[in-house]
Amino acid sequence: MDCRNQRAKVRTERVKRNGGSHTSAEWKLLLPNSPTCAICAKRWSEIPTHPDPRYKHTWTKGHKVSIYHGGSGEISNIQVECNQCNFKKNAGAFGTKPPKITKPIAEHKETNTVTTLQETISRKFSFILNNGTEIFPVQMKRRSTGAIAFRVSPGGKGANTLEASEEVNEKTMARKVIVEGYAVRCKSLDGNTNGLYKHGHRSVREIR
Ligand SMILES: [Zn+2]
Structure with missing residues (x-):
């Protein structure tokens, strides 16, 4: 062929x-x-x-x-x-390599991240990672509806997708994550660490 x-x-x-x-x-x-x-x-x-x-x-x-x-x-x-x-x-x-994200999109994303960090992190608790980085639960804006909420999921494969996750308020988020062991999208204050974390995640040292 x-x-x-x-x-x-x-x-x-x-x-x-x-x-x-x-x-x-x-x-x-x-x-x-x-x-x-x-x-x-x-x-x-x-x-x-x-x-x-x-x-x-x-x-x-x-x-x-x-x-x-x-x-x-x-x-x-x-x-x-x-x-x-x-x-x-x-x-x-x-091409053989995945296409690069074009620069304007990347810059736009960065701007959004800063806004997100200022406006929508939760100070209720934080995770301390093994490398000492402190990360906070962060609210996500769903692009289609503009709704802002914490996104939590039971973890495991495919947990990152919108379908597998629930969008909840801060109180519910804290309960699900701390009591029920759900994963939540987290960010460090400098924005360099960003991902889905849960208590017991191998890179999480403690909940503070
Ligand atoms: Zn054109």
Whole structure:
């Protein structure tokens, strides 16, 4: 099997695994509502036409969260992208290394973290890690709803996913973590340590 067929096969399997689909009517509705590329924000007329005449338009269908990263085929995950951006994106995804997160996203994330640390850590208790780092339970904002809550989970495999976790207030969080041994998302004040921790986790020395 040649390289291109192999890629197509891998992609088809991913699409199947990721699930979700949209109708051509949904796509046709999205198009007129997308005057610019969702990635570079250029107007379609600003994009050079592709030398290959099979590319009729300067726009194409793209996934917000790529197939490669588990994105679904639901219309909510579909956006209109220019050929150039779409090509760059896929060239990254097909490489041997996982695509790097682009810089603007990383910077944006950092800004959010600072805000999170100022506004939403719990001082009810903290974990001291074996390396001496003190980490505090931190509230998470769910991107889809904007709801802010502590996210706790019983631990174990897949505990990190939204499905396996419960979103609770501070009081419930403290009880679940301290009494019931749930894991909670924690952060150090400098933001360098960030993860799901629980009492009895191998890197946790004590609860303070
Ligand atoms: Zn673009």
